[in-house]
Amino acid sequence: MEWSQIMERLHKLLDSGRHGELRGALMMLSxxxxxxxxxxxxxxxxxxxxRVLPKDMSADVFSYMTSExxxxxxxxxGDNEIRSLINEMFLDDTVDFLEELPAGVVKRVLQNTxxxxxxxxxxxxxxxxxxxxxxxTIEYMExxxxxxxxxxxxxxxxVGFDKETIYTIYVIDEGRHLKGSVALRKLILYNExxxxxxxxETNVASVTTTDDQEKVAGVVRRYDLMAIPVVDKENRxxxxxxxxxxxxxxxxxxxxxFEKMAALTPSEDSYLHTSPWKLxxxxxxxxxLLSIVAIFTGMIITSYEDLLKNVDIVLxxxxxxxxxxxxxxxxxxxxxxxxxxxxxxxxxxxxxxILWKEFRVALLVGAxxxxxxxxxxxxxxxxxxxxxxxxxxxxxxxxxxxxxxGCCLPLLAKRVRLDPALMASPLITTIxxxxxxxxxxxxxxxMLKLG
Amino acid sequence: MEWSQIMERLHKLLDSGRHGELRGALMMLSxxxxxxxxxxxxxxxxxxxxRVLPKDMSADVFSYMTSExxxxxxxxxGDNEIRSLINEMFLDDTVDFLEELPAGVVKRVLQNTxxxxxxxxxxxxxxxxxxxxxxxTIEYMExxxxxxxxxxxxxxxxVGFDKETIYTIYVIDEGRHLKGSVALRKLILYNExxxxxxxxETNVASVTTTDDQEKVAGVVRRYDLMAIPVVDKENRxxxxxxxxxxxxxxxxxxxxxFEKMAALTPSEDSYLHTSPWKLxxxxxxxxxLLSIVAIFTGMIITSYEDLLKNVDIVLxxxxxxxxxxxxxxxxxxxxxxxxxxxxxxxxxxxxxxILWKEFRVALLVGAxxxxxxxxxxxxxxxxxxxxxxxxxxxxxxxxxxxxxxGCCLPLLAKRVRLDPALMASPLITTIxxxxxxxxxxxxxxxMLKLG
Numbered sequence: 001m002e003w004s005q006i007m008e009r010l011h012k013l014l015d016s017g018r019h020g021e022l023r024g025a026l027m028m029l030s031x032x033x034x035x036x037x038x039x040x041x042x043x044x045x046x047x048x049x050x051r052v053l054p055k056d057m058s059a060d061v062f063s064y065m066t067s068e069x070x071x072x073x074x075x076x077x078g079d080n081e082i083r084s085l086i087n088e089m090f091l092d093d094t095v096d097f098l099e100e101l102p103a104g105v106v107k108r109v110l111q112n113t114x115x116x117x118x119x120x121x122x123x124x125x126x127x128x129x130x131x132x133x134x135x136x137t138i139e140y141m142e143x144x145x146x147x148x149x150x151x152x153x154x155x156x157x158x159v160g161f162d163k164e165t166i167y168t169i170y171v172i173d174e175g176r177h178l179k180g181s182v183a184l185r186k187l188i189l190y191n192e193x194x195x196x197x198x199x200x201e202t203n204v205a206s207v208t209t210t211d212d213q214e215k216v217a218g219v220v221r222r223y224d225l226m227a228i229p230v231v232d233k234e235n236r237x238x239x240x241x242x243x244x245x246x247x248x249x250x251x252x253x254x255x256x257x258f259e260k261m262a263a264l265t266p267s268e269d270s271y272l273h274t275s276p277w278k279l280x281x282x283x284x285x286x287x288x289l290l291s292i293v294a295i296f297t298g299m300i301i302t303s304y305e306d307l308l309k310n311v312d313i314v315l316x317x318x319x320x321x322x323x324x325x326x327x328x329x330x331x332x333x334x335x336x337x338x339x340x341x342x343x344x345x346x347x348x349x350x351x352x353x354i355l356w357k358e359f360r361v362a363l364l365v366g367a368x369x370x371x372x373x374x375x376x377x378x379x380x381x382x383x384x385x386x387x388x389x390x391x392x393x394x395x396x397x398x399x400x401x402x403x404x405x406g407c408c409l410p411l412l413a414k415r416v417r418l419d420p421a422l423m424a425s426p427l428i429t430t431i432x433x434x435x436x437x438x439x440x441x442x443x444x445x446x447m448l449k450l451g
Numbered sequence: 452m453e454w455s456q457i458m459e460r461l462h463k464l465l466d467s468g469r470h471g472e473l474r475g476a477l478m479m480l481s482x483x484x485x486x487x488x489x490x491x492x493x494x495x496x497x498x499x500x501x502r503v504l505p506k507d508m509s510a511d512v513f514s515y516m517t518s519e520x521x522x523x524x525x526x527x528x529g530d531n532e533i534r535s536l537i538n539e540m541f542l543d544d545t546v547d548f549l550e551e552l553p554a555g556v557v558k559r560v561l562q563n564t565x566x567x568x569x570x571x572x573x574x575x576x577x578x579x580x581x582x583x584x585x586x587x588t589i590e591y592m593e594x595x596x597x598x599x600x601x602x603x604x605x606x607x608x609x610v611g612f613d614k615e616t617i618y619t620i621y622v623i624d625e626g627r628h629l630k631g632s633v634a635l636r637k638l639i640l641y642n643e644x645x646x647x648x649x650x651x652e653t654n655v656a657s658v659t660t661t662d663d664q665e666k667v668a669g670v671v672r673r674y675d676l677m678a679i680p681v682v683d684k685e686n687r688x689x690x691x692x693x694x695x696x697x698x699x700x701x702x703x704x705x706x707x708x709f710e711k712m713a714a715l716t717p718s719e720d721s722y723l724h725t726s727p728w729k730l731x732x733x734x735x736x737x738x739x740l741l742s743i744v745a746i747f748t749g750m751i752i753t754s755y756e757d758l759l760k761n762v763d764i765v766l767x768x769x770x771x772x773x774x775x776x777x778x779x780x781x782x783x784x785x786x787x788x789x790x791x792x793x794x795x796x797x798x799x800x801x802x803x804x805i806l807w808k809e810f811r812v813a814l815l816v817g818a819x820x821x822x823x824x825x826x827x828x829x830x831x832x833x834x835x836x837x838x839x840x841x842x843x844x845x846x847x848x849x850x851x852x853x854x855x856x857g858c859c860l861p862l863l864a865k866r867v868r869l870d871p872a873l874m875a876s877p878l879i880t881t882i883x884x885x886x887x888x889x890x891x892x893x894x895x896x897x898m899l900k901l902g
Contacts, residue, residue, distance in 0.1 A: 028654065029654075030654065030656075031675065032673055032674055032675075037742075056894060077680075101713060105883070140780070153639070156639065157640055159805055160636060160639075160642070161636070162638075166636050167618050167635070167636070169897065184618070184635065185611060185612070185617050185618070188604070188607065188608060188611075188639070189608055189611075189612070200609035203479065203480075205481075211586075214847060215694070220698070221482055221698050221699070221702070223481060223483055223694075224483075224695035225695070226677060226694060243677060243694040243698070244672075244675035244676070244677070244694070246674070246698065247671070247694070247697065247698060247701060249537055250698060250702065250705075251672070251701065252491070252699050253706075254701075254702075254705040255790055255794070257709075258709070258712075258789075258790050259786065259787075259790075260707075260788055261709075262779075262783050262785075262786035262787075263779050263782070263783060263875065264783050264786065264787070270796055271787055271791050271797065271805075272796075272797070272801065272804065272808075276808055276811035276812045276815060277815065279808070279812045279821075280812045280815035280816050282817075282820050283780075283783050283812070283816055284552065284816055284820070286779070287776060287779055287780065287816065287820055288819070288820070288823060290775060290776070291772055291775070291776055291820065291824065293824070294772035294775050294776070295692055295827065295831070296766075297771040297772065297773065297775075298547075298765075298768035298769055298772055298832070299768070299769070301768040301770070302764050302765065302768045302769055304831070305764040308478070308759075308764070308767060309760050309764070313753050313756040314749075314753065314760070316752055316767060317749035317750070317752040317753045318749060319752075319770060319771070320745055320748040320749060320752070320770070320774060320884050320888070321742055321745035321746070321748065321749055322773075323771060323774060324741060324742070324745050324748075324877075324880060324881055324884065325738060325741070326741055327778075327877075327880070328714055328737070328738055328741055328877045329734075329738065331713045331714070331876070331877065332713050332714060332715050332734050334713075335524065335709055335710065335712070335715065336710075336713075336715070336722055338709075339706055339709050339710075339819070340722050340827075343519075343706070345721055345722065345723075346722065346723070350723065353722075353723065357727055357730070359552070360727035361727045361730045361731045361734070364727060364728065364731035365731050365735055365738065368735050368739070369732075369735070369738055369742065371737065372739060372742070373742065376746065380746070381749070381753070385800050403584070424777045425713065425782070425876055425877075426775075426782065426876075429775060429778070429880075430775055433771050433775065437667045437771070
């Protein structure tokens with residue numbers, strides 16, 4: 001059945017007030033889909049449908065809703081409902097959701113959780129944003145060193161249902177220090193009396209609570225893990241992060257890079273739910289900064305007033321082509337470098353290898369483009385040979401300079417611990433503009449015997 | 452111990468020929484790290500170390516090596532070694548690796564596999580590139596409808612070790628049609644005599660062999676899955692794709708988008724291993740295309756020769772600022788839209804909502820930028836009020852037009868089934884240039900009473 005048909009039928013059941021049937025229909029759907037359906041409803045109907053949901057599904061559905069809907073729902077349900085919702089949710093989902101709420105609403109939610117959960121939540125809320133601690137879950141399966149395989153299996157059967165994953169069991173000592181891990185797939189093969197210490201993997205990759213989520217994603221991807229344990233500074237196990245959360249981290253980090261590379265202030269809000277004011281504020285700072293840099297480009301042109309007013313207009317007409325090509329060449333190489341650095345495929349120490357490679361690429365690309373441009377300016381625009389040569393030569397040098405700038409700036413940024421993504425096309429374009437115009441006019445002045 | 456220290460000790464053991472100790476040391480490391488160490492060796496030592504590896508680790512290490520090293524290794528080992536390597540490897544890793552080899556080497560590898568594996572490999576090699584079929588694994592755990600929980604558990608204990616994941620068991624009927632799935636975490640809780648049909652999840656998200664990997668990643672991420680089953684056109688189960696492979700797909704697709712958005716022809720080769728020739732070829736087509744588009748911008752300037760030669764040079768000096776700002780504004784919005792489309796957060800049908808929102812953003816951003824520019828041109832560059840007004844007004848309109856173009860082009864591309872990422876800053880910049888210069892000169896001509 002098509003999704004649009006499903007939506008239609010749900011709407012019909014909702015409007016006709018047949019709540020039993022509606023509940024039955026909802027039980028056939030995944031929490032993700034129900035959450036998506038909820039987003040299409042007005043607050044009143046959303047509340048109604050949420051209350052019709054089977055109790056064991058509501059926490060799951062809730063965790064997939066947008067933060068706006070979560071807030072509107074929390075503001076309209078009673079204290080008892082809040083309490084049972086928080087009890088059912090995984091702690092990491094609760095923390096994610098609280099981080100997005102205004103302080104007053106957070107207070108009301110916290111008042112409705114038991115003391116122990118409240119302490120845990122408060123602890124979580126103190127981890128730095130985007131750190132391993134802030135995205136981990138505490139619902140993992142642990143075993144004490146010295147337990148037998150049979151004891152661990154019995155434990156899993158008893159409490160495993162409330163854990164986010166039971167497929168890796170983490171082994172700790174009396175001081176809660178992480179000692180090793182056992183995969184469930186191996187555990188089920190062992191004799192019940194085997195002591196887990198003797199079969200556990202002791203070489204376990206882990207991260208600490210303060211590690212950045214980007215680093216965590218890198219480790220998980222490198223070792224193809226399904227989950228990674230999180231330890232505190234004393235190597236005590238405090239949580240795990242599962243692969244599904246890592247996928248979201250990867251997409252989030254990529255989106256951030258895309259935004260920075262387009263001169264946007266990264267924002268975690270969804271586009272359609274952000275006000276024009278806020279969008280404008282995210283865009284203005286970089287635009288102002290870049291237009292200040294462009295003042296220099298303007299000053300370069302002003303200082304060559306005589307040249308531009310007395311020579312073939314083709315010289316002026318080629319400014320946009322020169323600027324655009326320089327910007328594009330710079331953007332091509334800076335994008336490759338930024339991406340290589342983000343994926344750990346390139347290191348700042350590779351700078352000379354990269355520069356040498358880019359220099360050869362620039363010679364080739366520049367040759368093709370400048371021959372093309374020489375013929376174009378001479379025969380299509382009808383300029384004379386000297387002017388055509390000035391344009392072609394400037395273009396060749398622009399390509400080389402653009403590649404060098406596009407290559408060095410991201411690597412330099414990485415060296416001084418700035419995000420290389422900031423050194424993307426907008427900034428590079430502006431810098432290359434200034435460099436290429438200076439070159440262009442100097443070449444024109446000396447070759448055309450002016451000035 | 453630091454990674455550099457580990458490398459140093461391994462080098463020492465390798466040089467001194469103490470193979471027993473070397474093997475012991477390697478057994479302490481993960482296959483990923485060993486593969487990374489191998490990459491630093493010359494072919495002869497690489498082969499030596501590979502032969503020292505414990506047999507059960509070599510296939511794993513091999514699958515993490517770069518394709519260049521895989522090829523050099525395959526070319527230097529004997530037929531027997533090839534045979535045991537292929538037997539130990541997961542089929543999807545074998546296929547990935549064969550796809551990167553020259554035909555002659557592929558033939559030699561295929562000659563050394565048994566008939567059944569060869570057929571399977573050939574079938575895999577026929578799936579379109581980047582399709583679900585080409586990245587799936589056939590080492591999954593299946594159960595026939597009608598089996599009991601006890602029978603399934605016995606099966607897992609017997610053959611589970613060779614499967615890529617056993618945490619979800621897929622239930623099929625006699626015709627191999629996918630009927631449902633059971634999570635191992637639930638299976639271990641059931642009484643041995645329970646028939647799995649009665650407890651399986653019947654609402655299983657699946658993909659077909661020809662689905663694009665980007666779509667697969669979208670489904671897995673949407674439903675937070677650890678693995679997704681792959682079926683053929685008749686809904687027969689043929690394989691699964693696990694979360695660790697999906698993470699690589701996500702990064703690959705993001706890299707492709709970054710490259711397209713920077714006017715690069717996407718390439719799956721690593722930067723440092725690609726020759727300057729190949730890099731140049733990946734970059735020239737777009738640069739030529741864009742410089743052809745820039746010819747029009749040049750023609751616009753040429754046709755306003757009188758204006759530019761007779762009025763304040765500031766008019767010319769502001770061309771770069773106007774072009775850069777237009778390009779940046781267009782890039783900002785097109786990036787947001789391209790990203791929103793890629794993550795399925797925006798749909799082409801949202802076009803009017805987006806346009807209306809961007810129009811309001813443009814009014815705000817344009818107001819701030821043009822007031823800033825008006826004052827700057829008047830008081831810093833010392834132009835008179837009419838010229839300053841021409842620049843400021845053109846800038847305002849440029850911002851609005853740039854936002855509109857940056858908004859419409861990616862959505863249009865999506866409509867006509869082109870990749871929206873192609874409509875990124877380089878193309879948008881060039882188009883916005885032409886539009887903004889036309890505006891600029893028209894406004895100048897009419898306001899300054901010239902022409």
